[in-house]
Amino acid sequence: MDMASLQDVDFRQLIALREVARERSFGRAAQALGYTQSAVSQQIASLERLLGGPVFDRPGGPKPVELTPLGTLVLGHADTLLGQVAAADAELRAFARGQHGSLSVGTFQSVSVQLLPQIVSRFRPLHSGIDLRLQESDDLDELVDGLREGRHDLSFVVVTDDLDGLEVLELFDDPFVLVSPPGEVSEGDSVQLDQLAELTMIGEFDTPCQRQLDADLRRAGVSDLNVVFRSTDNGAIQAMVRAGVGHALMPALAVDADDPAVRLQRMDPQLPPRTIGLAWRAQRSMSPAAAEFVDIARQVGLAMQERQGQLEPAG
Amino acid sequence: MDMASLQDVDFRQLIALREVARERSFGRAAQALGYTQSAVSQQIASLERLLGGPVFDRPGGPKPVELTPLGTLVLGHADTLLGQVAAADAELRAFARGQHGSLSVGTFQSVSVQLLPQIVSRFRPLHSGIDLRLQESDDLDELVDGLREGRHDLSFVVVTDDLDGLEVLELFDDPFVLVSPPGEVSEGDSVQLDQLAELTMIGEFDTPCQRQLDADLRRAGVSDLNVVFRSTDNGAIQAMVRAGVGHALMPALAVDADDPAVRLQRMDPQLPPRTIGLAWRAQRSMSPAAAEFVDIARQVGLAMQERQGQLEPAG
DNA sequence: CCATGTCCATCAGCATACCTGATGGATATG
DNA sequence: CATATCCATCAGGTATGCTGATGGACATGG
Numbered sequence: 001m002d003m004a005s006l007q008d009v010d011f012r013q014l015i016a017l018r019e020v021a022r023e024r025s026f027g028r029a030a031q032a033l034g035y036t037q038s039a040v041s042q043q044i045a046s047l048e049r050l051l052g053g054p055v056f057d058r059p060g061g062p063k064p065v066e067l068t069p070l071g072t073l074v075l076g077h078a079d080t081l082l083g084q085v086a087a088a089d090a091e092l093r094a095f096a097r098g099q100h101g102s103l104s105v106g107t108f109q110s111v112s113v114q115l116l117p118q119i120v121s122r123f124r125p126l127h128s129g130i131d132l133r134l135q136e137s138d139d140l141d142e143l144v145d146g147l148r149e150g151r152h153d154l155s156f157v158v159v160t161d162d163l164d165g166l167e168v169l170e171l172f173d174d175p176f177v178l179v180s181p182p183g184e185v186s187e188g189d190s191v192q193l194d195q196l197a198e199l200t201m202i203g204e205f206d207t208p209c210q211r212q213l214d215a216d217l218r219r220a221g222v223s224d225l226n227v228v229f230r231s232t233d234n235g236a237i238q239a240m241v242r243a244g245v246g247h248a249l250m251p252a253l254a255v256d257a258d259d260p261a262v263r264l265q266r267m268d269p270q271l272p273p274r275t276i277g278l279a280w281r282a283q284r285s286m287s288p289a290a291a292e293f294v295d296i297a298r299q300v301g302l303a304m305q306e307r308q309g310q311l312e313p314a315g
Numbered sequence: 316m317d318m319a320s321l322q323d324v325d326f327r328q329l330i331a332l333r334e335v336a337r338e339r340s341f342g343r344a345a346q347a348l349g350y351t352q353s354a355v356s357q358q359i360a361s362l363e364r365l366l367g368g369p370v371f372d373r374p375g376g377p378k379p380v381e382l383t384p385l386g387t388l389v390l391g392h393a394d395t396l397l398g399q400v401a402a403a404d405a406e407l408r409a410f411a412r413g414q415h416g417s418l419s420v421g422t423f424q425s426v427s428v429q430l431l432p433q434i435v436s437r438f439r440p441l442h443s444g445i446d447l448r449l450q451e452s453d454d455l456d457e458l459v460d461g462l463r464e465g466r467h468d469l470s471f472v473v474v475t476d477d478l479d480g481l482e483v484l485e486l487f488d489d490p491f492v493l494v495s496p497p498g499e500v501s502e503g504d505s506v507q508l509d510q511l512a513e514l515t516m517i518g519e520f521d522t523p524c525q526r527q528l529d530a531d532l533r534r535a536g537v538s539d540l541n542v543v544f545r546s547t548d549n550g551a552i553q554a555m556v557r558a559g560v561g562h563a564l565m566p567a568l569a570v571d572a573d574d575p576a577v578r579l580q581r582m583d584p585q586l587p588p589r590t591i592g593l594a595w596r597a598q599r600s601m602s603p604a605a606a607e608f609v610d611i612a613r614q615v616g617l618a619m620q621e622r623q624g625q626l627e628p629a630g
Numbered sequence: 631c632c633a634t635g636t637c638c639a640t641c642a643g644c645a646t647a648c649c650t651g652a653t654g655g656a657t658a659t660g
Numbered sequence: 661c662a663t664a665t666c667c668a669t670c671a672g673g674t675a676t677g678c679t680g681a682t683g684g685a686c687a688t689g690g
Contacts, residue, residue: 005404006400006404007404008326009326010325011323051407053600054600057600068599069605070407070410070602073406073410077399077403080399081399081403084392084399088389088392088395088396089320091388092385095384095385096368100388101388153384283372283374284383285368285372285384287383287384287385290384
């Protein structure tokens with residue numbers, strides 16, 4: 001009969017225990033808790049049945065009830081447990097407000113330059129309780145794997161068709177622009193695509209991005225670019241352009257647009273832009289903080305899309 | 316609607332959460348817990364209603380269910396809480412076996428000499444988990460107050476009629492004996508009471524014990540003892556006797572009976588013996604350890620009573 | 631493309647648990 | 661000895677939790 005254990009107690013019983021101990025009276029405890037005296041009596045009785053002994057001595061009459069040694073012991077644990085519950089409760093409320101927990105976001109270089117700082121600078125002050133972890137990788141596959149294996153909650157991606165199992169929010173299109181040393185190419189906002197073959201170029205190594213670019217160029221009839229330097233670092237490429245080594249085709253996002261020492265020109269006809277998206281595992285619940293991050297990313301992406309639209313010529 | 320909190324969750328729901336998370340399946344968790352799948356489904360559903368969001372993502376079909384971020388957070392707290400409960404449970408079981416908690420026992424000098432060591436040496440090995448605190452005091456009133464105010468769980472007492480509110484277990488009678496230097500008094504087991512007036516005596520100061528003794532002697536017609544030395548330390552008194560300074564009337568309990576350098580003699584007629592008892596607050600529950608202590612004290616007291624009975628002459 | 635198997639959600643029904651309101655017994659107080 | 665103040669208990673209605681059966685969603689194999 002003593003096989004029953006604390007496993008079977010109810011928090012209400014522990015709360016009743018605590019209140020009766022504080023008030024030294026069943027009736028007053030009941031009043032404080034919003035129960036009838038009978039209810040508290042039964043709660044304590046049930047607790048005592050479970051424990052196998054009384055938790056209060058009832059002197060009878062107007063004398064206050066008093067904890068037994070057993071009651072004292074149990075009350076100590078009750079206080080611990082109820083405190084733990086209160087702490088957990090606070091944490092849950094913070095979580096619901098997006099103010100507790102961690103958020104791991106995968107990102108890659110071109111996103112990290114312009115987009116991510118804007119998002120983070122809006123997200124962080126609203127969610128100071130979140131442990132935001134940004135993990136950058138050059139390898140898009142690694143980011144996607146990180147998502148699939150649960151290492152990341154969200155990840156920026158370049159939208160392709162091999163994102164099975166992921167849900168992708170398309171944020172905006174990121175066109176390729178020609179980055180040139182000033183005064184080296186014709187004036188104007190755009191450059192004819194077939195002029196590229198005549199230029200000294202700087203490119204990336206064999207990255208997916210570069211591969212796609214090469215394929216798109218070939219499809220547009222341009223091949224065998226004269227690439228004299230390759231780097232995987234966008235900053236390095238831009239520095240090379242600045243130094244007059246050559247021209248580069250770069251995603252607009254990756255370019256430091258404030259650099260006065262380079263000129264940006266659109267291609268004509270346009271190369272197919274990369275679509276930048278934010279992805280997460282499909283059919284998986286998202287923490288409130290993650291949802292908020294996605295929403296902010298959506299807004300920032302929209303704003304960025306619009307800004308590019310303004311720069312873009314009608315034709 | 317989100318006003319509900321963790322306060323209202325049931326341990327069973329947390330256990331179900333833990334088991335489903337471990338098994339990654341409602342059905343298997345149900346089997347492990349001895350419920351039907353329906354029951355576990357309802358437990359989790361109820362938990363989710365309380366939390367305001369899902370704790371598992373159910374992909375549907377044979378795919379395993381998976382914790383949501385909310386579920387992960389709650390599971391962490393559930394583990395903490397359940398661990399705490401398990402610890403409390405273990406402690407309660409130890410308490411029930413008299414293997415956990417503290418036991419404060421008040422005592423006084425004459426008890427500490429013979430009786431208490433026997434009791435403690437039997438009690439301690441049986442209850443190694445108990446923090447046994449023995450507190451000795453010369454002042455019996457202090458011991459009784461300590462009981463009434465809850466500083467002690469038990470206390471040895473000399474039984475009197477002013478122990479209101481206490482429950483007293485009488486352990487045995489402790490007769491007064493005359494302690495004499497060898498060869499100073501007549502042979503035999505006992506001494507006539509009126510011979511005392513002729514002896515050089517050693518006594519205590521104005522203690523309740525001494526006061527009672529004086530009153531009893533006066534009632535028996537003996538007064539104005541020739542007391543040449545007083546001390547409150549029984550050992551010191553016995554040492555004085557050993558040194559031949561005089562005789563002492565001492566409670567038998569307080570005498571080191573193994574001392575070959577003194578003689579013990581009963582008084583004739585007998586002086587009213589002190590009754591040694593063990594007391595605790597009336598109507599108050601007692602810890603299992605305390606109950607065990609009382610029982611051991613009862614047994615040891617009984618044995619001591621019998622031993623004295625053997626030494627006592629029939630008349 | 632359909633049949634099958636494996637999940638979980640849902641429903642009805644029954645048993646149990648819990649609360650309320652009223653009553654009774656025990657204990658101090660005047 | 662009467663009264664007041666406690667808590668325990670009882671009867672009754674409601675809510676809750678479980679079982680067993682059924683249905684829908686998803687993946688797999690023919």
